[in-house]
Amino acid sequence: MLKYIARRLALLFFILFGVSLITFLLMHVIPGDHAQLVAIYRYGFDDYSAQELSSVRKDIGAELPLYQQYLWWLSHVIHGDLGYSFITRRPVADEILVRLPATLELAAFSLVITVLIALPLGVLAARRPYSRLDNFTVIGSLIGVAVPNFWLGLLLILIFSLTLGILPVAGSGSFAHLILPAVTLGTGMAAVSTRLVRASLLEVLEQDYVATARAKGLGEGAVLWRHALRNAFIPVVTVLGLQLNHLIGGTVIVETVFARPGVGKLIVDAIESRDIPILQGCVLFLAASFSLINLLVDISYAFLDPRIRYEGGKS
Amino acid sequence: MHETVTAIRTRLPLSHALQAITRDRAALFGGILVMLLALIALLAPWLAPHNPVQQDMAHALAPPGAEYPLGTDNMGRCNLSRLLYGARISLAVGLLVGGLAAGIGTVIGLVAGYYGGILDEVLMRLTDILMAFPNLIFILAVVGTLGPGLTNTVLALVVLGWLNFARVVRGVTLSIKENEFILAARGLGFSNARIMWRHILPNVLGPVIVLATFDIPHTILAVAGLSFLGLGAQPPTPEWGAMLNAGRAYMRTQPHLMIAPGLMIMLTVLAFNLLGNGLRDALDPRRKNHPVNL
Numbered sequence: 001m002l003k004y005i006a007r008r009l010a011l012l013f014f015i016l017f018g019v020s021l022i023t024f025l026l027m028h029v030i031p032g033d034h035a036q037l038v039a040i041y042r043y044g045f046d047d048y049s050a051q052e053l054s055s056v057r058k059d060i061g062a063e064l065p066l067y068q069q070y071l072w073w074l075s076h077v078i079h080g081d082l083g084y085s086f087i088t089r090r091p092v093a094d095e096i097l098v099r100l101p102a103t104l105e106l107a108a109f110s111l112v113i114t115v116l117i118a119l120p121l122g123v124l125a126a127r128r129p130y131s132r133l134d135n136f137t138v139i140g141s142l143i144g145v146a147v148p149n150f151w152l153g154l155l156l157i158l159i160f161s162l163t164l165g166i167l168p169v170a171g172s173g174s175f176a177h178l179i180l181p182a183v184t185l186g187t188g189m190a191a192v193s194t195r196l197v198r199a200s201l202l203e204v205l206e207q208d209y210v211a212t213a214r215a216k217g218l219g220e221g222a223v224l225w226r227h228a229l230r231n232a233f234i235p236v237v238t239v240l241g242l243q244l245n246h247l248i249g250g251t252v253i254v255e256t257v258f259a260r261p262g263v264g265k266l267i268v269d270a271i272e273s274r275d276i277p278i279l280q281g282c283v284l285f286l287a288a289s290f291s292l293i294n295l296l297v298d299i300s301y302a303f304l305d306p307r308i309r310y311e312g313g314k315s
Numbered sequence: 316m317h318e319t320v321t322a323i324r325t326r327l328p329l330s331h332a333l334q335a336i337t338r339d340r341a342a343l344f345g346g347i348l349v350m351l352l353a354l355i356a357l358l359a360p361w362l363a364p365h366n367p368v369q370q371d372m373a374h375a376l377a378p379p380g381a382e383y384p385l386g387t388d389n390m391g392r393c394n395l396s397r398l399l400y401g402a403r404i405s406l407a408v409g410l411l412v413g414g415l416a417a418g419i420g421t422v423i424g425l426v427a428g429y430y431g432g433i434l435d436e437v438l439m440r441l442t443d444i445l446m447a448f449p450n451l452i453f454i455l456a457v458v459g460t461l462g463p464g465l466t467n468t469v470l471a472l473v474v475l476g477w478l479n480f481a482r483v484v485r486g487v488t489l490s491i492k493e494n495e496f497i498l499a500a501r502g503l504g505f506s507n508a509r510i511m512w513r514h515i516l517p518n519v520l521g522p523v524i525v526l527a528t529f530d531i532p533h534t535i536l537a538v539a540g541l542s543f544l545g546l547g548a549q550p551p552t553p554e555w556g557a558m559l560n561a562g563r564a565y566m567r568t569q570p571h572l573m574i575a576p577g578l579m580i581m582l583t584v585l586a587f588n589l590l591g592n593g594l595r596d597a598l599d600p601r602r603k604n605h606p607v608n609l
Contacts, residue, residue, distance in 0.1 A: 011443065014440070014443070014444075015443055015444055015447045016447075018440075018443070018444030018447070019444060019447050019448065022444065022445075022448075023456065026456050026457065026460050027460060029460055029461065030460050030461075142585060142588060142589070143581070143585065145584070145588060146532070146580075146581045146582075146584035146585035146588060147577075147581050148536055148539055148540060148543075148556075148559075148577060148580050148581065148584075149540075150539075150540060150543045150556075150559065150560075151559060151573075151576075151577030151580065151581070154559070154563055154566065154573055154577070155574070155577070157566070158566055158570055158573075162566065162567055244449070245449045245450055248449040248451070248452060249449055249450055249451030249452070249540075252451055252452075252455070252544075253451075253540055253543070253544070256544060267452070267455055267459075268455075268544055268546075270459070271455065271458065271459040271463070271546060272545070276459075276460070279455075279456065279459045279460070282452075283448070283452055283453075283455070283456045286448075286449060286452050287447050287448045287449070287452060287453075290447060290448070290449050290452075291447045294447075
């Protein structure tokens with residue numbers, strides 16, 4: 001187990017190195033002189049002197065060769081210094097941290113909705129394949145996967161805010177503001193998750209040990225809850241890990257639809273205003289968090305299933 | 316035993332797959348929808364009553380009527396015509412990204428799986444790194460630095476998309492290359508290129524086609540989402556996501572401007588997913604008539 005964790009940690013460091021390199025290089029393909037851009041934002045267009053430009057160059061390490069620039073940048077990043085926003089001139093790390101709670105709140109509440117829909121519906125559908133409920137679940141999740149989340153968000157605004165007037169259109173601050181965004185994101189993820197819960201449970205129910213449990217006279221409920229579900233849980237945990245990708249992308253879209261001041265909206269705004277340090281900081285922050293959570297998911301299901309430890313340890 | 320099963324399974328001819336699909340009602344429905352959408356895309360210039368980018372400010376935000384069957388948008392452009400032309404953009408981008416990703420991924424996956432060694436190692440580690448970015452965040456990083464637009468969106472999607480194909484093809488190649496028929500081909504002195512092209516490629520085509528069918532709706536959703544954010548297709552391009560974004564300002568008075576493009580996206584994605592499900596089951600007889608398939 002320790003060996004497996006060590007291996008995955010080594011891989012994590014390698015991945016973080018690669019992620020930082022790609023993020024760094026992406027920002028260097030931007031047309032134009034980066035230092036000049038910084039100087040313009042710092043001193044105003046046409047208002048900076050040659051001396052100021054060269055001091056900016058020194059500030060951001062732009063006079064160094066590319067690989068040294070990378071190391072220079074990396075040494076700052078490691079200490080939590082992601083640079084300064086072009087627009088607000090505040091530290092990028094602060095801008096992200098200020099908006100993080102709104103995003104985490106949305107993500108957590110959406111995941112709760114996903115689990116509350118996907119788990120019972122997936123289990124009930126798997127218990128009686130081809131039943132009416134099963135068909136409803138299958139069709140519902142097919143449609144749910146196809147509905148774009150930005151459209152669903154707008155439809156919900158149209159129905160619950162503009163027509164019925166019972167929930168706020170956009171913004172944040174209260175629980176009422178959280179409902180529509182979380183439902184938008186949560187139901188979208190539930191569409192995928194329900195199908196996966198159902199499929200993994202169906203596969204488990206076919207296993208010999210389930211037949212054994214039934215043969216020794218256990219009730220259907222005990223078979224399901226004590227034997228099948230526990231094993232079906234491993235793929236479900238994986239799924240929740242995979243959903244993280246949807247979740248992060250989803251927060252960007254949903255926060256934009258509902259004008260929620262979170263990290264996702266920060267990125268979109270940064271692209272619109274060409275605030276490169278913010279964009280770079282957010283991309284790095286989200287990719288690093290994503291890798292870290294994935295690592296935790298991997299390790300946690302290696303605990304759940306010994307088979308993964310041995311097979312995963314080899315590759 | 317397991318290898319022989321995979322070999323037989325993956326060597327099912329495509330014509331059998333087609334036959335199986337016509338017996339699968341959901342997949343048939345998806346396939347017909349896809350064909351309808353393709354027809355709309357091809358025939359858009361003849362089907363559309365107006366030029367999709369022609370502005371008629373005197374009739375801006377007109378309600379549905381005889382002249383404009385689905386009304387006009389805020390620039391007085393015919394909504395119906397824009398919806399029909401939108402099928403062109405979405406299908407073209409979907410096919411382009413799916414095709415490029417499948418082509419590049421298949422070649423790299425084949426070579427990496429067949430030869431192994433350092434190339435394989437590089438491929439897997441590159442995959443590890445690129446998969447560390449949440450998809451949309453990577454696309455936003457590319458579009459944010461290279462600039463908004465459809466071209467850069469396509470570029471970002473291909474850079475991400477080929478990885479999936481490469482990984483799947485590599486996996487199938489790894490399991491196939493130990494088969495007796497490959498050993499026999501080697502024994503006969505066939506070149507590596509010929510073995511890969513004539514003996515391995517036909518076996519990976521099934522999974523690649525299935526993957527490509529699922530890649531198209533993914534791409535369409537991603538492009539629509541990006542255009543919705545204002546970073547994909549730029550005005551006046553009649554792209555569904557961009558139309559949805561433009562229509563949301565008039566949601567109170569003209570909700571159909573926002574509803575119709577969303578419906579088109581949903582139907583298109585649903586159609587390809589149904590077709591993809593059917594193809595997957597048809598190419599994998601083990602799964603046929605199993606409730607997991609639904």
